[in-house]
Amino acid sequence: MSEILIENDGGVRTITLNRPDRLNALTGSIMQPLADACADAASDSSVGCVVVTGAGRGFCAGGDLKEGGSDKSVLPPNEESGSRTEQGFVRLRGFMETARLLHEMPKPTIAMVNGPVAGAGIGIAGACDLRFAGRSASFLTAFDRIGAGGDFGSTWFWTKILGTGVARELFFLGEKLSADEAFAKGIYTRLYDDDALQGEVMKAAHRLADGPRMGYRYMKTNLNNAEDWAFEAALDAEALNMGLATSATALIWREKKKSENPDG
Structure with missing residues (x-):
């Protein structure tokens, strides 16, 4: 059974974490395919909007602690790979590309939170531009329960979204x-x-996928810039991106109209 499901519906790409028996908790076997699926969605020009969700009754319960110690990819300390801590850093940082891609890809992303979300799952949800939840959803940071500091961008995203307090x-x-x-x-x-x-x-998702994709691309760039840039630099970027977005959108619409009415 594949632990990551991919579904295309028009310009909407849905990525589903598929470990419903474990509330879609993350292991090494699911985290790399998840990062790969996000990278593919980011680069696929046919995709206009990405939806991330979980199978069954939960979104993502964070890391699977029952399987966390069984990873065979971390080797004893050696000259090529370094200490176990260094290897663990490289491995986890690679998995955390999922959060970077969802946040930075030039198209809207939606977390469909269909149940409990905790731990690393709140980083994945926070990385998305929008979070639509069902009433059975819950939210739990959970890192204090295992003596951890947070991962998958969770501390960064939620500070930006909600404020530091x-x-x-x-x-x-x-x-x-x-x-x-x-x-x-x-x-x-x-x-x-x-x-x-x-x-x-x-x-x-279909409204976004069928909308002005270049407009959304530069809109998301502006919004991401606003998280860290100084005001004047953000104004400069807005002025530039306004011209880039509107000219690209006008060209796309002109070509679309021409293809729909070649004799007009």
């Missing part, structure tokens, strides 16, 4: 939030009844 509350106190509580804090973008969630997500 709320992010510190979530990480240090480690309290589990219901879907309604998470929505009230601004963690989830939209909240739906469980049976309506997929339909609402796909409606939004």
